[in-house]
Amino acid sequence: MLINPDNVSTMTFDWGSIKWFVTPSLVPGASSTLGEVIVNPGQGHARHNHPDAEEILYVISGEAGQMVDDAEPFPIREGDTVHIPRGVFHSTHNTTWRPLRLIVTYTPGGEEKALEGAPDYHLHEPGQVPHWHQP
Template sequence: MTASPYFIRPEQVSAFGFDWGQLALTVGPEVNGAQRFSGGIVTVAPGGGHSRHNHPGAEEIILVMAGHGRQMVEDIDGTPVEQDVGPGCTIYVPESRFHSTLNTGSEPMTLFVVYSPAGPELALRELPDFRVLPLRAG
């Protein structure tokens, strides 16, 4: 089977690892040439989560694929809006708004995230717990 830039599985790319979980970037300029957005599969360990942060100049879409958690998105006036989320829930994070995710379940939480424009995920490389995880056998 010939590799195609149109069909990418998480195990085909190196993942960004963190103390709370990982991001396998499956679409973006450096993965398959996508120019206007980037995204991938995020896995959040039970009890784990990423702290409050934002992506200056970028919007984000988060789709909860599996697991349960608590999501915070900053409102237009800076007030944090929090809600319990689970499979099928889509979260919209407006441009530059602070947000955080916490896995409140006992199983890994799986998310599909999309950034527009592409690029905010590159700043993750500057975090102190960042590491590149090796490719998984697929």
């Protein structure tokens, strides 16, 4: 099955955006989740965890500070991979002027549904180009 980014909806938040390409609810038989996350310059997401799934981050481009398990944040950059075990608290903060692009996976899939409850969540239909406003 080919999935084109132009045919996938976009989630936006004050800190950036996400396109989920594979999720259990979008792809019949899928048991994991994979998507692209963009963290806007100077932004980041709040400390949180996924009690029922591990997460893997792969940095496509950009740089950020990554916190895992409430330890001191460490730098991540293009080509780095971060494994976040099930239930471990983490956060990502882009401290640069360039967007941070990540490939993100959840195993098992489904954790992406929790993002729909965020107060700054907006869903843009496929083909719509979102516009961001600094919070």
